[in-house]
Amino acid sequence: MKVMNLVEQVAQFELKTIQVNGVQQSYREAGQGQVLVLLHGISSGSASWVKQFQDLAHNFHLIAWDAPGYGESDALDTDQPNASDYAMRLKGMLDALNIQKCILVGHSLGALQAAAFNALYPEMVEALVIANVAQGYKDFEEQKQKDVFEKRPKMLQELGASGMAQSRGPHLVAHANADALALIDYVMQSIHLKGFSQASYLLAYDSIQSYLKIKQEKTHVVMGISDGITPAKDIQTLAESFQLNQLYEIEDAGHLSYLDQAEKFNQILLSL
Helix, strand or coil, rough: CCCCCCCCCCCCCCCCEEEECEEEEEEEEECCCCEEEEEECCCCCHHHHHHHHHHHHCCEEEEEEECCCCCCCCCCCCCCCHHHHHHHHHHHHHHCCCCCCCEEEECHHHHHHHHHHHHHHHHHHEEEEECCCCCCCCCCCCCHHHHHHHHHHHHHHHHHHHHHHHHHHHHHHHCCCCHHHHHEEEHHCCCHHHHHHHHHHHHCCCCCCCCCCCCCEEEEEEEEEECCCCCHHHHHHHHHCCCCCEEEECCCCCCHHHHCHHHHHHHHHHHH
16 A cells, blocks of 8 residues: 655644634634644644644544635735734634644744633643744844844745745754655645745734743643754743743754654653
């Protein structure tokens, strides 16, 4: 029997849509049991979690959203969002799906959104996992913020999704094999300029520090030792500054740790 590649595997987990307070929100889901909600990063989408869907559907009811303005999800109604705007959309989606409690996993910029959701709706979060954290540039100087805000939308406009995947893909994984790069290309096709611009604004002008508390409970921090985008040492510093002691290092994992080292990443989720 032919082994399916990652893009072919995604097709097993259809993209669904639901109306949330008058806007459309897309997501993928699989499995049953304890609810595991997965929030992707800025250059990604719901399909990127395919290895979690494949391996964890016997253990969890997985729900991976497409952030506002990604996939089939309507963009936010503000061009200057903060993480709470994303958290409120997620709350609407989970209410519409009748989900009261979940383990919430945020990767990269999704970690900022997840931390905001936990700050606003702590009663809904059984455990918070922030992985390969994009911390945000809220406290940086204005020129740096402007550069961060403009960089990615400009790249999408100049290169298109596939060009961006070719340029960025090899930097996202420690193991830039053809299968992983094809998945990254596939996922980046679901990035739209408006959603990408809003997410870039979030990255440039907000920060995860605004949504974390010292010694906050049930918070697990994951870092990839080979991550060149959100370096492990920066994430370690963040964890130490908030005294978050549940810290996991994944060897030989780049920025997309959940793709690079899916088995190790999934073991962390199973251990919660």
